[in-house]
Amino acid sequence: MQLPNHGANPHHVYAKLGIEPPDTLLDFSENVNPAGPPQAVSDSWPALLSKLSAYPDPFGEPFLSAAANFHGVSTPYLFAGNGAAELLALIAERYQGKKALIVHPTFSEYEATLTAKNVEVIQIIASETDGFDLPLATILEKMKEVSVLYLCTPNNPTGRLPTRDQLQTIVRRGAEVDCDCVFDEAFIDFVDESLSFIPEVENYPHVTVVRSMTKMYAIPGIRLGYVVASPSIIMDIKARAPHWNVNGIAAQIGAVCLREETYRQQVIHQSTVERQRLTEFLRRHGCTVTDSVANFLSFKPGPHQQASKLFQDLLQQGIVLRHSENFLGMDGHWLRVGMKKEAEMTRLKEVLAIWFAEN
Ligand SMILES: Cc1ncc(COP(=O)(O)O)c(C=O)c1O
Incomplete structure (x- = not known):
């Protein structure tokens, strides 16, 4: 199935997969700074x-x-x-x-x-x-x-x-x-x-x-x-x-x-901290994680786990990751996550920890 080619606008992904979106969504598929404009x-x-x-x-x-x-x-x-x-x-x-x-x-x-x-x-x-x-x-x-x-x-x-x-x-x-x-x-x-x-x-x-x-x-x-x-x-x-x-x-x-120099430095600091925490968490759960320096990373779940299942299971719970179906060389096996605020990253890790334990 041809999923939308870009992150953000998650309702297109829900519509394409025929999944009813929950009332609240956490969209990690986009890479925009979560702090909002200065x-x-x-x-x-x-x-x-x-x-x-x-x-x-x-x-x-x-x-x-x-x-x-x-x-x-x-x-x-x-x-x-x-x-x-x-x-x-x-x-x-x-x-x-x-x-x-x-x-x-x-x-x-x-x-x-x-x-x-x-x-x-x-x-x-x-x-x-x-x-x-x-x-x-x-x-x-x-x-x-x-x-x-x-x-x-x-x-x-x-x-x-x-x-x-x-x-x-x-x-x-x-x-x-x-x-x-x-x-x-x-x-x-x-x-x-x-x-x-x-x-x-x-x-x-x-x-x-x-x-x-x-x-x-x-x-x-x-x-x-x-x-x-x-x-x-x-x-x-x-x-x-x-x-x-x-x-x-x-x-x-x-x-x-x-x-906005101060704003920039704060954003770099926050996104770096969240990326490092998530990288460490994912590696601890058996995932392969890209050596990212940016405000997002990509990961591949462990050998017996399927990225497409993880993607869809999280969608059901209102958590949107970025699939990699149209990234040549990743071919759906990887998922990309944009860094969000600490509370949202914590929620993501909680949901992921349960999924990793059950799959
Ligand atoms: C690598 C890269 N370059 C350029 C763009 C486009 O940016 P803009 O919003 O300025 O059009 C994007 C948007 O996702 C991007 O990921």
Whole structure:
């Protein structure tokens, strides 16, 4: 059965499986920060009403300058979009009629946006027996056959982060064999900003870094993301985007969010603590767990336990995990969990402990 391809919106999963959703749901299938948006967003909300009656700035200001300032790059290196999802669609268009390399298991939108633009996708599958380590030698070899490589860093759904050395090797290889690199850093906010590849972009005109404001700042509803790349790539992406692609409210809220350093540090701390606790709990119960650095992890239940049964049994109890049916290389055997607040994580562990004991 074809289950929905994305986390969040759990009612689609219930409808597809014909399960009546309980009144209250705990949705671990999405990876958005459970703290909710920073207080400063609510505080600025009343003033934002005045923005409704004006067209937004066509360059996404004041967000664009705030993001440039945040990363210490100049604005010609940046372009803002209606979520990273819009930017991925625009980037895919750049490679129309060409070939792209994707390392699975990974975020399904790379392949979806590329195939929609008539890009031939070559797939590499990272092996679960290597803990989904980046298959570097194969990547370097295959790069000579394609125009672009996509990497999710840290990777959704494994949470694995390629090392700076690996990325440098890949990028240098890209320069050698004329293969662009698209690095999706949608979740790097939860790790450490100093690990971002953005400071390197000025040195490598064939690298595009994609960022999302959705996850860290808990604002998936307003749609805001950006790319950092050489000015020529930025101009090319911009030329493909609709005018006013970033709404005025999002551009204001994004600028407010980027000022929230204390909030960011607290969120990183909380998600790291919860991820470490859950990793330890799952390993103690015989599961294999990815070495995630992000605000989610993936796990595979013990040898005699079935992920699909666990998934459905938990759905009956109002607990939604992310299935892996459409993650190539995981093929339904793994489940992804997004970190929530402590009380919700405790509830999840209680329910899981019972399931592990009974199955
Ligand atoms: C790896 C990755 N990149 C990009 C996105 C899209 O983010 P946005 O909400 O900014 O469109 C997602 C959403 O789940 C994601 O998981």
